[in-house]
Amino acid sequence: MLGNNRAVELVLWAIAGHHRKFPPTAPPEDCNSEMIVYLSHPDFHNTLTLGTHELSLPDPPRFESDRKLKLTRINSSLREFEDAQEDAEVLMEAATDEEKRYVAVLKACLICADVAGSIGRRGSQSMDEWITQAFKCLPRPQQLESVVHKGLKGSELRPFQIQVAETTNRVVFVQAGCGSGKTSAAYLWAAQQAPGQRLFFCYPTTGTATEGFRDYLLDPSLDAELIHGRAEVDMEILGLGDDEPGREEDTKSGQGKAIEDSAGAMQQWSTPLVSCTVDTVLGLVQNHRRGIYAWPSIAGAALVFDEIHSYDDNLFSALVRFLTDVRGVRCLLMTASLPEPRLQTIRAALDGIGETLGGPIDGPEDLQLLKRYRREYNDSPWDRVENVLSERKKVLWVVNTVAEAMSLAEHPRAKKLRPTLYHSRFRYIDRVARHRDVIEAFAKADAPAFAITTQVAEMSLDLSADLLITHLAPIPALIQRLGRLNRRARPGRNDGIRPFIIIKPDGHLPYAQDQLQEASAWLASLGDEELSQADLAAHWIAQPVPSSDRVDHFVWLDGGFVTETRPLRIASPGIDIILQADRVAVESRQRRSEEVRIPMPPPRTGLNWRAWDEVAFCRVPPEGLITYDERKGAEWKR
Structure with a gap:
């Protein structure tokens, strides 16, 4: 347990850092110079009482009056706080692993609470009513069993699938070839090893996430959801999306749209079965918004990571760190084959926290x-x-x-x-x-x-x-x-x-x-x-894995109050563009930008693409620079 003084210090770090724009800049000149803190309000006292109860502290004082604070003084204090830290990474080096996890989890919870408070209501329910119901939405045994039967297509369970389902280690590794039935084994594992827990099935790409959803979860009775950057478009293509591309929320103000986006990111709180990209979960360790917002559901879920052989060095490093620091979550790792050095890295990481890896469990020998x-x-x-x-x-x-x-x-x-x-x-x-x-x-x-x-x-x-x-x-x-x-x-x-x-x-x-x-x-x-x-x-x-400069700093866990976002994967150069022909439809919200966005390599030297118009975070090349055919694709004109 943390000592009370140290615990209070860590709580202050988390409170400061839960705002994604912390530390703040100086307030604008036209900003109100004062704010009222309602210290006498019953809600304030109830919050203090809850906190002191959870931390085993004495009863809190009661405040008879409210207090006015000058924003300039608040900002000055915050800047002093920032200056006193000098370097959050250096500061966190002195923290124990337990303290790092404490700050990370507390900060994520505060961010989610803040978002929920900003939304206020979902339909006719208050947010606290919706959250209470949301966390009760968990997969039923018959739902997972129906997914398994769908995958088996009338065949009997194979011995290796039963072995996967019966392995009790928190982290299990399955190594089986294409078409062996790994996915059915994964759903059976979830049913037996994590009954009544939400399930995230994490794929390496948006395409594989959509295919996994289509093949196993495309059934209204399952109450499942597809989550990735282009999921809404894919759901429309699957015939399950909104029929009107110009949705009501698309016409709202910037603040209203931000609230809708946050509400969408929180949707997995109430979703029993989630098919997503691995970025949805592992993005958490680099402070990606979707991962942070998903934290309350991730913390109580079982996770399947598929095709882990395809992870680049940074993504694999993030997976290993997640396995060692998020220790209350059951994880199933799957691939057709994995180099021995990477397998040993996972084993050693789990050994370091006193756990053993379940497996490898090999696929059916006759198929292999x-x-x-x-x-x-x-x-x-x-x-x-x-x-x-x-x-x-x-x-x-x-x-x-x-x-x-x-x-x-x-x-x-x-x-x-x-x-x-x-x-x-x-x-x-x-x-x-x-x-x-x-x-x-x-x-x-x-x-x-x-x-x-x-x-x-x-x-x-x-x-x-x-x-x-x-x-x-x-x-x-x-x-x-x-x-x-x-x-x-x-x-x-x-x-x-x-x-x-x-x-x-x-x-x-x-x-x-x-x-x-x-x-x-x-x-x-x-x-x-x-x-x-x-x-x-x-x-x-048996092939050696070449050494690399893989990332070993993850800002959610190592950054203290820092809420900056860092890349999860090794980035490749490129820009997203929207064709001039699609510009009006996107700007008028007749089409989503995700529907018509094209990933392109940077154009030839001499073209200042950063000066081009920007629509929905995509550049719009001038006419004559791009050749496009719906059956051939896009290329820069030579």
């Missing part, structure tokens, strides 16, 4: 050992592509950059075959349409399908190809791409072996040169024999 792939060698595989398509089969060609994908689709032989082009550089509504085109084409039995894609194929495309052609890429990317090849193969069905062809790209971008060298060595170790998912994993997990 099933031979699915064989490498072929062909530097110009167009004849191979045409032969496979002539047999009414499926071809997936994956390249490393959008420019290469667009160029490949313009190849004379590609034009004759009319591939579907799918990458990230579309208006979002067009990107979703291209995603659907690819899925539907590959789902048609006895019909040819040909798609040219970038890395977007690695996780969010649930399809099975008969021929995979791919650029050389880092090992985890290649494993994910191979997960789209012969994906539906099952033991005893004689599904056969499917070929893959590796093409060396002209350059190494967007990856590092050493990553491609490691991938070449890994491919050489695989040889030319028939391969299973177990073969891919076994040769990868």
Whole structure:
């Protein structure tokens, strides 16, 4: 337990830092010079009584009169407080781990209380009535069971799924290949190890979060929610969103809109099942608003982190810190394969707090050992592509950059075959349409399908190809791409072996040169024999993980009263744009900016894009700088 004096000091840190704009600037000259503090109000005394009771302090004094305070004096005191700290990071170095967690949790709770107080009411209910009801909205056993049955599609539970569900460690690690039933195992784990607790299913990308929601939670009886930056758009596409894009709250004042945004961020307080990006949860450790607002529900939830092999160094570091500092939350970690050094990092972190990792729990051996792939060698595989398509089969060609994908689709032989082009550089509504085109084409039995894609194929495309052609890429990317090849193969069905062809790209971008060298060595170790998912994993997990300057400072836990936001992932250069053709619709709120936003690399040197008009936090390039086609995507004009 903290001593009373030290506890009071930490409480003051949290109170000061719970405001996201602390420390304040000097008040404007036209600001009221005084404020009244209602010390005599019964609510003030009741609050003091509650605090003294919780901290085992003597009864608080009663104040008979209110007090006026000059804002200039308050601001001066706050500036003195800031100056006295000098450096919050240095100050927190002297704090114990327990004290850091205490300040972080208290600050998050105060921020959420502040937001709830600002909203005031939700519909006909007062906020305290709504909160009381919200935290009672928890998943029922039959809801989770229905999700499991939906995933099984009439099959029996596999032994590894039962093992996952019965593992009692707070943190459990599952390592199983594509199509093994990890997701059903996760919902069964939640039902047995965290009954009556809210569930957050955390995916690495918005695409995978939406696919997970579509595949498992798209059922009104589940009372589930999809949460990520473009969730409202995806919900409309799934037929569950608001039919009118010009919603009432969109026409409100800035303050009203901010309150609506806060209310939306708090919605998961009352949502039993949440499908979200991992940023929704781990963003908490870097003071991201959505994570802070979700804290009251995260603290009482069970969490599933899927595809953890895809985390960059910073995101993985955030996961490890979360596991060690948020110790009351059960977590299930899942992936097809994970390098041994990363697994040992998780083990060591848990050992350091006196816990042991449950697992690894491996997927079904018959699926893991099933031979699915064989490498072929062909530097110009167009004849191979045409032969496979002539047999009414499926071809997936994956390249490393959008420019290469667009160029490949313009190849004379590609034009004759009319591939579907799918990458990230579309208006979002067009990107979703291209995603659907690819899925539907590959789902048609006895019909040819040909798609040219970038890395977007690695996780969010649930399809099975008969021929995979791919650029050389880092090992985890290649494993994910191979997960789209012969994906539906099952033991005893004689599904056969499917070929893959590796093409060396002209350059190494967007990856590092050493990553491609490691991938070449890994491919050489695989040889030319028939391969299973177990073969891919076994040769990868032994690979050393290069050292990096990963983030080890997380401002929610280490920053004291500092409420600044820091990046969660390793950022790549780029800007979001809105086309001139969409500008009016966005400004008039006939369209959401999320529907038409396009992520682009920075334009060529000499174009001062920072001076361009800005709409909804996106730049609007002048006419003539962008070429756009809804089936090809966007590119800067040369």
